[in-house]
Amino acid sequence: MTSHFFLLGTHITQERLSWIDESLKFFFVKLFPETLRHHTKPKENVFTFLITRDALYSLHEPETQQVWEKILLLPSVRIICDRQELDLRGISVERLKMKYTDQVIDHNSLSLNGQTSFWRDVVKIARQHEQPIPTTIGYLQLESPYMHQSSLSAVHCLAAAIEVQADIELYAYLDGVHLGHIGQNPTEYDNIGKGLEDIAELASKRDLHYQMLACSRCAAARGYSTWDDGQGIVISTCTIKPFKIRNLNEVIARFDRNHLILGENVASIQLKKKGQPETLVGSDKGHAPPVTILITRSPYGTEHAFGALSFAIACAYNGILTRVIFIEDGVNTVCGTHQLSKDARYFNLQEVIDVVAGSENLQLYVFQPSLQQRGIAKNKKMTAVLDIGVAELGQLFFNPPQGIQANHQRILFF
């Protein structure tokens, strides 16, 4: 048996939890049916759900709680809750805990400062997940500080990673680039910029490497002064010192490596097959973990859908096997016929899909149940985007792709 984890921090809808439930059922019924037939639970946890911030509401809201109960009936599934965030929100998980005592964990490990820390648990699991122990833990941040609590999670996660002696990497994308703005001075919130500077200092003191990379496209759009002096050096005058603004391709180049990348909503699926050697530090393309990008939001209203597509194109261009799945509200990207006015400065996403279709390392899918739930259909001209159902989603998640030697797959929610 292998082990997989989901780290979820934003509101979980019944729709999202249901397709997660269905994909887990595919895993057990199709790939490991013996675990269901003989009531012989594997010794280790197969799926760990790490739940923090607003995702915790799903544990006590009736419509999602009933789906969690179905998930917890599957063998070797456990949920680890962020105790501090449960207390902050006044959420009780007692009802679930009474029924699934060993599977619902609502207390966290002690960190070095003597306080309990959910993020300590996260990095511990991340480290157990990979053997031999990984040397680096990455974090992908898409949201801005102060408006979004996820920025504080990024700081806590990276600090916890340093506690377990891991090198750290922060990838700031979309609004995540604001994490590195100079001169942050919040009066009622932890200073995120200062937090990152402290982490960089701590890493240096412990002889650990750190990188904090922000996407140059996202940074330039948001007013971060950058320029190319002709030598390829991009200089920024408005970021904290550890923060470096780099072309997206340079950020993605870090994804070539086999370390774990955490984030606001991510999953890591182990792909190791029996007898296959471990590969952790390889940087050649066959060793790069495949990336599955879930586009869950409607296009145009926010930058998420375009950002995800752009990110996927960059991954594929860098030789990483990349699967894009339009799911939940993301299916609107492939419905109807999108038309841009002539003077529009942004992209028609259907046109983007059309021109990148067939690119090496890039596969595009739309999740049929999301279309059905909304009573809409895919634009018939979008033949490059393949229709998939629950079974195909399970296959994409859990069947190791051909020619890939990496020991895990990264799933990123946009």
Place this chain on the structure above:
Amino acid sequence: MEEKQKEIPDFSDLTCTNLMIRLKMLLKNAPPDSAVEIIVRRDQRDTIGIPFSRTGYDVKIRKIDTNLFRVRLQKRDPNEGI
């Protein structure tokens, strides 16, 4: 030279991924057998050169300023060299 540059799309302010998308759109909409020309920066030139020559294009690059290059792409004849 300024006159010519006006006719050629200037992509020098685009980041690499967007440049790839815009360029693929230009190539897709170009008449068959015609060449596409764009103005790019040095780092963008590096992004275009190898991948497009690997995928069936003749790529010609000419320096026109300190950090500006004129890139010409034309689909190679698939029967070439047979």
